[in-house]
Amino acid sequence: GAGVSQSPxxxxxxxxxxxxxxxxxxxxxTALYWYRQRLGQGLxxxxxxxxxxxxxxxxxxxxxxxxxxxxxxxxxxxxxxTQQEDSAVYLCASSRTSGRAGEQYFGPGTRLTVT
Amino acid sequence: xxxxxxxxxxxxxxxxxxxxxxxxxxxxESDYYLFWYKxxxxxxxxxxxxxxxxxxxxATENRFSVNFxxxxxxxxxxxxxxxxxxxxMYFCAxxxxxxxxxxxxxxxxxxxxx
Numbered sequence: 001g002a003g004v005s006q007s008p009x010x011x012x013x014x015x016x017x018x019x020x021x022x023x024x025x026x027x028x029x030t031a032l033y034w035y036r037q038r039l040g041q042g043l044x045x046x047x048x049x050x051x052x053x054x055x056x057x058x059x060x061x062x063x064x065x066x067x068x069x070x071x072x073x074x075x076x077x078x079x080x081x082t083q084q085e086d087s088a089v090y091l092c093a094s095s096r097t098s099g100r101a102g103e104q105y106f107g108p109g110t111r112l113t114v115t
Numbered sequence: 116x117x118x119x120x121x122x123x124x125x126x127x128x129x130x131x132x133x134x135x136x137x138x139x140x141x142x143x144e145s146d147y148y149l150f151w152y153k154x155x156x157x158x159x160x161x162x163x164x165x166x167x168x169x170x171x172x173x174a175t176e177n178r179f180s181v182n183f184x185x186x187x188x189x190x191x192x193x194x195x196x197x198x199x200x201x202x203x204m205y206f207c208a209x210x211x212x213x214x215x216x217x218x219x220x221x222x223x224x225x226x227x228x229x
Contacts, residue, residue, distance in 0.1 A: 033216060042206055042219040043160075056215060089158060093217075101167075102148040102210030104217060106160035 002026070004107035006092050012113045013082055021077045021110045025094030032075050033093045033104060034067060043091060049075060050097065082114045117142045119209050121220035128197045129228050135182075136192045136223045138207030147211040149183065149190045154222075155203040163205070166190065194225075202227045 005024045013019050025032050031050055035043040036059075045059040049069045060066070064083075069075040079086055089111050093104035118141045128134035140149070151163040166174045166183050173181050178198075182191045194201055207220040 031215070035217075035219075042221045043217070045216045045218070048215055050215075059216075091158075091160065093160070100165065101212060102150065102217065103162060103165060105162075106152075109158045111158075 004092055004094055004105055006090075006107040006110050008110060009108065010111045010113075012115060015084060015114055016081055018078065018080045019082055019112065021079075021090050021112070023075045023077070023092030023094075023107060025073065025075070025092070026105055027073075028096065029094035029105070030072060030097045031095045031104075032069060033095075034075070034077050035091045035093065036061075037089045037091060037109070039088070046077070046090075079112075082112075084114050087112055087114045117144070117209050117211070117214070117218050119207050119218050119220040121207055121223050123223045124221075125224045125226070127226040127228060128194070128201075130197055130199060132197055133193060133195045134197055134225065136194075136205050136207075136225070138190045138192070138220055140188050140190065140207070140209050142188070142209065142211070144211045144213065147209060149181075150208040150210065150217070151179070151181070151190075151192045152206045152208060152219075153201075153203045154206060160206075164192065197227050199227050199229075201225060 007022045034046040048056040064080045067077045089109040091109045093106045095104045120139045147168045149166045153161045164176045178195045204222045208217045
């Protein structure tokens with residue numbers, strides 16, 4: 001079956017513009033995660049969805065960041081008024097709630113460059 | 116808070132040889148899971164191996180095996196018969212149901228030479 005997909009693959013935007021990043025999880029996966037990976041760094045947790053609810057938003061770095069999920073499927077991560085420090089790869093992952101705990105399947109990521 | 120530490124920023128191994136990547140973690144939980152993920156230049160994170168903390172037996176997946184020392188909070192990855200395709204960033208990660216998220220180390224870049 002299809003894996004996790006993300007779009008766009010790459011996004012270049014000017015400082016101050018808003019961007020939307022999309023994630024399509026594996027069908028039937030109820031849990032969805034967003035992570036950020038700065039150049040040469042590990043992954044930082046941003047937000048976790050269970051169904052359409054977000055019980056853990058603790059990783060969102062500022063109120064410029066928001067995310068939503070609809071239909072227990074696609075999720076969008078929105079960054080408003082982008083700053084240069086937002087440049088990173090944004091990775092999405094999904095998992096089955098009743099599956100092997102912690103086993104997350106990742107998409108290929110969106111590389112965001114803020115100029 | 117849980118933390119994961121990978122103290123080797125870079126490692127190198129010759130093709131067909133064995134290499135061990137180190138990982139330590141800090142937690143007060145008793146029930147958790149540990150993972151090694153591989154990230155090649157394509158950026159795709161690939162699950163390599165998974166270990167449940169309640170299991171004493173070390174996990175193995177073909178050429179990949181772990182040395183899990185729960186008391187020492189150590190979780191190293193051994194790659195046997197290294198292949199050129201093993202060259203990638205390797206991330207150690209921790210998961211607990213109470214947090215419902217993966218906590219990653221900073222990664223180890225593995226080079227495989229001829």
